[in-house]
Amino acid sequence: MTDTTTARKPPTSKNSEVHVKKRRLPDETGIFIVLVAVLLVFSILSPNFRTIDNGFTLLVNGTVIGFLALGQTFVLLTGGIDLSTGANIAMSGVLVALVMQAGVPWPAAMLIALIAATSLGVLNGLLIHYVRIPPFIATFSTQGVALAIPLIITGANSIQVRDIGFSWIGQGRIAGVPLPVLLLLVAAVIAGLWLRMTRQGVHVYALGGNKNAARLAGVNIARTTILVYAISGFCGGMGGMIVTSRLMVGFPATGTGNELFYSIAAAVVGGISLFGGVGTVLGAMIGAVLIAAVSNGMNVLSVQSYWQSLVIGVIILVGVSFDTLRRSRAGRPVFAKRPAVDTPSLPPSTTPSKS
Known part of the structure; x- marks a missing residue:
């Protein structure tokens, strides 16, 4: 007789096995682990680093890098690059100071400066799409223009900001949290949701993934290109507002240091592909938080500033290498392009028949 008491193994579903195999860590895991490791190392090396006050200082200093990296993200996702973001900080900062000096209230002056910063981004998009200038050359050229304008207008002199209300943008707090941090947080959440949940956000990924396929699928290439560079220009302007508000001085050389390098580094080390999509x-x-943490930690440890680029470069190498290794082990191409939009096919009725 057959033993009916023998326990039977529950049937396994092939679909469930495939589903389990497809589970993987989020793409941001590698850079997050590096960030945690950096924070732990600096906390051990310096008790001052792990204080709440220094934490807020780190975040406030990182907001400018964060805004620039946010704008750079949109551009890089389409396969472009924006080299004019640092110069946009100087141009918008000097402009807002000059407009306030002319007697315009600070909210209106800030709006004018942000419109000018966004216009620089629009100009980049127009040059890239309609004039067919490569993004590197187009934004490098507008960088020179944006750097020269404040120097010419001011004679390379700083402009004092006397409207105390403007200091709230860079120095104010809400419920104890610095306002620049809250502004960046709100902007990042809106940007993330917009890219993930809107048709235009899908178009951004599609343009970076495969421009020809995106065009055939009906993506408005001109509008998408101009839009991402306009967003980058706006983010550069926000960086200019925060810096000028914190210093209460419109300085023509602001943003001409490592800001551009840090913005690209923050985006790339955070997993944004230079190939787009x-x-x-x-x-x-x-x-961006990682870059700010390294800079802040080295300042707390009184390390010479010229070592920061070296250390940040090594961290970028480690972070990208970890992410590349994880992608290869998961069986994914290192620089895979996201097929966000499929190439449309002809309807059956219009398909030519063989006769």
Whole structure:
């Protein structure tokens, strides 16, 4: 007789096995682990680093890098690059100071400066799409223009900001949290949701993934290109507002240091592909916090500033290498392009028949 008491193994579903195999860590895991490791190392090396006050200082200093990295994210997702973001800080900062000096209230002056910063981004998009200038050359050229304008207008002199109300943008707090941090947080959340949940956000990924396929699928290439560079220009302007508000001085040389390098580094180390079509806002923001943490930690340890670029370069190498290794082990191409939009096919009725 057959033993009916023998326990039977529950049937396994092939679909469930495939589903389990497909589970993987989020793309931001590598850079997040590096960030945690950096924070732990600096906390051990310096008790001052792990204080709440220094934490707020780190975040406030990182907001400018964060805004630039946020704008750079949109551009890099389309396969472009924006080299004019640092110069946009100087141009918008001097402009807002000059407009306030002319007697315009600070909210209106700030609006005018942000419109000018966004216009610089629009100009980049127009040059790239309609004039067919490569993004590197177009934004490099507008960088020179944006750097020269404040120097010419001011004669290379700083402009004092006397409207005390403007200091709230860079120095104010809400419920104890610095306002610049809250502004960046709100902007990052809106940007992340917009990219993930809107048709235009899908178009951004599609343009970076495969421009020809995106065109055939009906993506408005001109509008998408101009839009991402306009967003980058706006983010550069926000960086200019925060810096000028914190210093209460419109300085023509602001933003001409490592800001551009840090913005690109934060986006790339956060998982944004230089080839376009891959990456998230969350990853770019983690990258921005990492760059700010390294800079702040080395300042707390009284390390010479010229060592920062070396250390940040090594961290970028480690973070990207970890992410590349994880992608290869998961069986994914390192620089895979996201097929966000499929190439449309002809309807059956219009398909030519063989006769």
